[in-house]
Amino acid sequence: MKKIAVLVFAGAFSSSVATSAQAAQLQIDVAIPQVTEGEAHWPYVAVWIENQQEQPVRLVEIWRQKPDWLKDLRRFWRKIGRSDKALVDARTGATKGPGEYRLVWNGQDNQGVDVAPGKYVLVVEAARENGGRNMVKQAFDWNGSAVNFSIAAGSELGEIKARRVD
Numbered sequence: 159m160k161k162i163a164v165l166v167f168a169g170a171f172s173s174s175v176a177t178s179a180q181a182a183q184l185q186i187d188v189a190i191p192q193v194t195e196g197e198a199h200w201p202y203v204a205v206w207i208e209n210q211q212e213q214p215v216r217l218v219e220i221w222r223q224k225p226d227w228l229k230d231l232r233r234f235w236r237k238i239g240r241s242d243k244a245l246v247d248a249r250t251g252a253t254k255g256p257g258e259y260r261l262v263w264n265g266q267d268n269q270g271v272d273v274a275p276g277k278y279v280l281v282v283e284a285a286r287e288n289g290g291r292n293m294v295k296q297a298f299d300w301n302g303s304a305v306n307f308s309i310a311a312g313s314e315l316g317e318i319k320a321r322r323v324d
């Protein structure tokens with residue numbers, strides 16, 4: 159009987175240690191640039207996390223107006239948009255004008271389970287009606303170590319910064 163109690167206690171302790179290690183978050187700052195030429199619509203933007211096998215792990219957020227234009231976010235549409243409409247609806251917000259926006263990934267997958275330590279990829283994709291498309295991605299280690307990177311501005315996205323915060 160004493161052996162069982164010790165094993166249960168040890169298992170509970172290791173579980174709580176793993177959970178507290180995953181309490182960190184990835185803070186993601188996304189900039190939307192001011193467009194000065196042509197007809198400027200606010201872009202549709204999708205932000206998500208993929209694993210090393212390029213499979214979606216977590217849809218962080220999507221900004222859209224009408225669902226018809228989601229197909230213009232081509233990688234997002236192929237990976238998430240066409241197959242999981244309920245998830246898309248749950249994470250959808252309105253399109254945003256020029257400015258800087260802060261998002262947070264809590265280290266969990268779409269089911270609310272902490273992801274395993276490993277290599278992941280931040281993907282940000284934007285498309286603008288009567289405008290261009292821009293998709294950027296950056297790999298990072300999610301293993302308790304520091305994460306701090308920036309991605310240079312593109313045609314439809316400004317600079318993107320990400321850092322781990324505890």
